Amino acid sequence: xxxNPEQEDFQQLRRLLALKRHEQPPPGxxxxxxxQVILRIRAGERPERDSLGERLLWQVxxxxxxxxxxxxxxxxxxxxxxxxxGLLITGAxxxxxxxxxQASIFSPSSNLARQDRPGLMxxxxxxxxxxxxxxxxxxxxxxxxxxxxxxxxxRTPQWNLPPEMQPVVERIxxxx
Amino acid sequence: xxxAEPASRKAFQKxxxxxxxxxxxxxxxxxxxxxxxxxxxxxxxxxxxxxxxxYQERIYATVxxxxxxHEDANDLAQEAFIKAFRALNSFKGGSSFYTWVxxxxxxxxxxxxxxxxxKSQLSLDDLDFNAEHDPDLVxxxxxxxxxxxxxxxxxxxxxxxAMQRLSEPHRMVVTLHDVQGLSxxxxxxxxxxxxxxxxxxxFYARQQLQGxxxxxxx
Numbered sequence: 001x002x003x004n005p006e007q008e009d010f011q012q013l014r015r016l017l018a019l020k021r022h023e024q025p026p027p028g029x030x031x032x033x034x035x036q037v038i039l040r041i042r043a044g045e046r047p048e049r050d051s052l053g054e055r056l057l058w059q060v061x062x063x064x065x066x067x068x069x070x071x072x073x074x075x076x077x078x079x080x081x082x083x084x085x086g087l088l089i090t091g092a093x094x095x096x097x098x099x100x101x102q103a104s105i106f107s108p109s110s111n112l113a114r115q116d117r118p119g120l121m122x123x124x125x126x127x128x129x130x131x132x133x134x135x136x137x138x139x140x141x142x143x144x145x146x147x148x149x150x151x152x153x154x155r156t157p158q159w160n161l162p163p164e165m166q167p168v169v170e171r172i173x174x175x176x
Numbered sequence: 177x178x179x180a181e182p183a184s185r186k187a188f189q190k191x192x193x194x195x196x197x198x199x200x201x202x203x204x205x206x207x208x209x210x211x212x213x214x215x216x217x218x219x220x221x222x223x224x225x226x227x228x229x230x231y232q233e234r235i236y237a238t239v240x241x242x243x244x245x246h247e248d249a250n251d252l253a254q255e256a257f258i259k260a261f262r263a264l265n266s267f268k269g270g271s272s273f274y275t276w277v278x279x280x281x282x283x284x285x286x287x288x289x290x291x292x293x294x295k296s297q298l299s300l301d302d303l304d305f306n307a308e309h310d311p312d313l314v315x316x317x318x319x320x321x322x323x324x325x326x327x328x329x330x331x332x333x334x335x336x337x338a339m340q341r342l343s344e345p346h347r348m349v350v351t352l353h354d355v356q357g358l359s360x361x362x363x364x365x366x367x368x369x370x371x372x373x374x375x376x377x378x379f380y381a382r383q384q385l386q387g388x389x390x391x392x393x394x
Contacts, residue, residue, distance in 0.1 A: 010386070012393045013354075013382055013393060014312075015312035015313065016313075016331065016335060017335070017385075018312040018313060019307065019310075019313055019331055019335055020336075020351075020355045021355060022303045022304045022306060022310065023241075023300065023301040023302070023303060023304075023332070024301055024302065024303075025240075025246060025250075026301075033228070033232045033236070033254070034225050034228040034229045035225075036254060037228050037254050037257045038221050038224070038228075040254065040258055041221065041258055
């Protein structure tokens with residue numbers, strides 16, 4: 001009965017690999033092995049080579065169980081991943097949306113601002129002609145308080161404030 | 177006058193029949209593995225000590241054959257058992273405790289070897305006195321091998337160097353199958369892959385080793 005040449009070649013290799021079975025640690029090595037393991041467990045030692053994630057799992061048992069369940073059920077892990085991504089995307093979209101309160105009359109797009117703009121520009125040009133120095137702040141000229149936008153708005157007929165709000169506007173125009 | 181009995185007579189005296197017969201030394205009955213696991217899970221370290229004793233040699237051997245370094249094998253084997261103790265609550269009993277610990281040790285060893293940037297020096301265990309009488313080795317070191325004058329120590333060194341040249345998964349299947357005698361099914365269970373993968377890795381690893389060790393093989 002002739003052997004497959006490949007098997008016969010591997011037979012030689014396997015004979016050589018049998019040499020490894022004869023490699024033994026020093027005599028008495030295993031006498032204290034388990035004791036060392038138990039000592040380290042009692043000392044509360046964590047395996048040194050664990051990564052940060054593995055260390056976190058040791059400290060939080062429920063997280064370890066959760067991770068184990070995810071590892072055992074790929075479908076659950078996938079669903080969890082989709083949920084997390086969805087939450088992140090939703091959060092990112094929501095954070096980009098401007099606040100409704102911020103779309104106020106003071107925004108350039110508001111009707112009132114547009115209506116005020118010609119009046120404001122007229123005031124600025126008249127101030128420039130009269131030699132009033134206008135300091136610039138980030139490229140925009142500052143308006144003297146007595147000609148503030150708040151004052152302008154207060155005088156605007158379309159700004160129909162209830163009477164109880166009028167003092168508030170006046171305080172704003174005075175810079176209080 | 178009371179004469180003392182001669183010593184020779186004492187030796188043939190019948191034992192005191194009123195004394196209870198001496199109880200034979202109790203033969204330790206191996207405790208079922210799951211009982212030990214249950215006890216260890218409740219914090220019984222003596223139970224876990226027994227589990228460690230049962231599998232320490234095989235786990236150490238696996239790690240040693242992968243690393244070819246006694247010191248690394250010592251550390252990794254201990255850490256595998258420590259990790260197994262910490263994770264006892266996650267052991268559901270789907271496989272044997274032995275397979276489960278084996279899996280932890282295998283993964284820990286492979287991760288360690290992958291993270292190790294520089295190849296460590298070999299720190300080989302000594303060969304036991306039976307090596308020279310192993311029929312496999314005697315057949316190998318015969319007048320038919322190219323290097324019949326190679327000593328066992330040289331063979332051991334060359335073999336370990338060749339093993340270290342294999343990738344971790346290929347080295348693992350050779351270790352588990354050809355060195356430790358595990359079946360393909362057991363290896364597939366430990367390495368969490370299918371049997372076909374085990375077979376193909378084993379074939380490829382043997383081919384590689386054969387090339388590396390051609391000077392010492394027919």
